[in-house]
Amino acid sequence: MAEIVINNLRKDFGSFTAVKSSSFRIEDGEFFMLLGPSGCGKTTTLRMIAGLELPTSGEIYIDGEEVGQKPASERDIAFVFQMFALYPHMNVRRNISYPLVSQGMPKAQVKAKVAEVARILGIEEILNRPVGGLSGGDRQRVALGRAIVRDPKAFMMDEPLGALDAEFREHMSEELRALHDRMGATTVYVTHDQLEAMQMGDKIVVMNHGVVEQFGAPQDIYDKPATMFVADFIGSPAMNFLKFRGTVEAGATSVQMHRQGFGIPEMREPFDGDMVFGVRPEHVRLGDEGSYRGRILAAEYLGTTQIVTLDTANGQIKARIGSDRVVRTGDTVALDFDPATVTLFDSASGRALRSDLNEGVLGHG
Template sequence: MAEIRLVNLRKAFDDFVAVRDTTLTIHEGEFFALLGPSGCGKTTTLRMIAGLEMPTSGRIELDGRDVTSVRAAKRDIAFVFQMFALYPHLRVKDNIAYPLRSQGIPASERKERIDEVARVLRIEHLLKRRISSLAGGDRQRVALARGMVRRPRAFLMDEPLGTLDAEMRSAMREELRGLHDRIGATSVYVTHDQIEAMSMADRIAVMSKGDVLQAAPPMELYLNPASLFVAGFVGSPAMNFIEIEGPLAPGATSAQAALPGAPELPVPALPEGASGQKLVLGIRPEHLKVGADEPISGTVFATEYLGSHRLVVIETPAGRLRARVAKGLALKIGDRIGVGVDPAWAILFDADTGLALNRTTPPETAAGHTPMLHAEASHG
């Protein structure tokens, strides 16, 4: 196991800056995810940690040792690629043995290590089969085994589930997290899928355009996003955003929505010294209140039955809002319904900077209740 530190890490390709002055600490034994859209710099960051890309500036430390200029083969780190990078003509056990042969490990020790990782990953029955005959999930296990067999100090994974179907991805999420817990390795996992990151990682760094916008545990990202980008990227469906008229007076508990004809909304109080001329109110779909007596009148635009709950899209004077409601609430397209905002769960953002101005402190959290990290992805 190893602690990984990135200090002012920067990578530029001519005039394009892929990673911008990133400083992060990945703790020993932690499952850490780099999350963001395509082109945000997460894979470039991972490749610099592995030694496959050299940073333009900054420093990479492994257990306090500066490895910025150390070759990839000397960093004692395993890298699992998205496309597995296996040899299809070889048997499974020969693929797993390849790095051990390269290191000159004796045959008896090679067999012992192969048997050990095969047992941990439950692929003993596949050792004599060729890679070309395996399904995607089994190939993924073999790729992990090839990395594990070296007993590295850290595992780096670049979207390893990207080629699998939805059912296999779900199963492999459980397998990967269980494997991490069993072997106790430091793991860094790159993904654009927020459900993957939220369900597996101890902490997540959300990236955009080369910058790390926030690094925090999943619940912290979900309840207290630091910016509009994080609030919109984390969560499925995303947080609702309502533009409101600013600035707010100190201690104000209500504000006028910016759209013509929109009602006054309850808002959380701003911290001392916080201000903003243009403000955005953010509220998660499950924290909207829906009922005939709620103050914001709207019309049901769409409704989706998702088994455990129903997702309702409502057109209102404050904009189109998505609410997560009980599955038994009978609503259909065209129905009139009221929507209410619970300020205990709401966040105010500065529209110009995109930064959050307050943190949520809902009573449910203090009482030990765990809020929903994400709803099931909507269909269509």
């Protein structure tokens, strides 16, 4: 398999820039997620890595070789599309074997390779069936089989589960991750689904408007968002944002918001101006005593937990609390926040202010 390195990658379509100076590294054998909303540049980035689009500028290294201007046929990459892209006039066996037959591989070797892939994917019983009558899940397995059979350096997957219903999509995501672990393949996977990315990925790149907002391990991106966009895009419900104006000094471990002090991770830089106090719903604490208060607007029961929406002096926030706690709409409660989990942002730029929470882990291009 292969390490993939992206340096200052850019793609222009006329006057429109789809990808702006992206840089990141995909380790050999990693399951790497390109995550972001529609139009953010993730699929264009994937297509440039695969050679289906040539970059306007920048470098792409696969297994140490610079391939940015080479066509897809010279990159040894396998591509899996959302809509399967199977040959409808061929049965399952012929669809899977097609890349090997095209390369002129001997028939006995082709037969052995197809049998091995069918065993890995659990589709031995459908090898002689036409693809037209298969379920969505089986068709996706066939598409994966056609990619796997080549033993490429890396796999490129463009929302391969997007056409499946929600329940089967979750099942297939587990299968796909298990398949990756068995093969140890380098995989680059595009999705707009943050839950899918968090569940499956070893590393995630979060993109927005053609820019890499942050890259890193799923837990780091969730706990230590580099920007307000990342904090809002990752998590359900998203991170709470409370706007205020104030001053923090380097080394500060608290901040004044609405005439009350709140603990924060130790700050590594001073800041004066408009800020945003960011905290995840599960780190909002409801109590009876305290001067910073919120009025309960609604409570959403989710089984083991409930999501409570509150109105505060700095805006609305959501708290995730145990379902056994009784809350009533209209009641006013005291609010506190776990200091170790707070992120402060520069309101103007949306960037996280550096603290011992995010020091050294802000991977953004």
